[in-house]
Amino acid sequence: MTSTQPVTTSAATTSGKDVASVAASTLVSSQGKTTIADTVVSKIAGIAAREVSGVYALGGGASRVVGALRERIPGANVNHSQGVSVEVGEKQAAVDLDIVAEYGVSIADLASGLRRNVIAAIERMTGLEVTEVNVTVHDIHLAGDDDDAADDAAVTRVQ
Numbered sequence: 062m063t064s065t066q067p068v069t070t071s072a073a074t075t076s077g078k079d080v081a082s083v084a085a086s087t088l089v090s091s092q093g094k095t096t097i098a099d100t101v102v103s104k105i106a107g108i109a110a111r112e113v114s115g116v117y118a119l120g121g122g123a124s125r126v127v128g129a130l131r132e133r134i135p136g137a138n139v140n141h142s143q144g145v146s147v148e149v150g151e152k153q154a155a156v157d158l159d160i161v162a163e164y165g166v167s168i169a170d171l172a173s174g175l176r177r178n179v180i181a182a183i184e185r186m187t188g189l190e191v192t193e194v195n196v197t198v199h200d201i202h203l204a205g206d207d208d209d210a211a212d213d214a215a216v217t218r219v220q
Contacts, residue, residue: 103142109182115166119144
């Protein structure tokens, strides 16, 4: 049988990748294997997504409510992976983002910017190839919808 694929004897070509890009990967080498946890990739994606202009918040309704309650607890940390779910393999990662967009922002441009920023951050920091970034827009934030306004009204009523 003849094959149209080039045959190599080294482990440098896998999954159709060229030798240069696989050699640049330091996750698996003759000296050992580096494993990156899902939570690490999730935090990187969450921080990178929040950096994009036009993203008001990450997460659907329930996760935002839990996040808001968590932020009110003294000494509690911000959950950077809220609204982010990932699947991480040995050399690849896939990301799902749940966001709330600012009103007036082009959602197509926002999704493109999110993909670009998240992919760049994950690939730069982990060496993993990002196969996909799926974006789900759960809501649009309007300037008058701030929950802080309700908090301010409650404070002034108590004075």
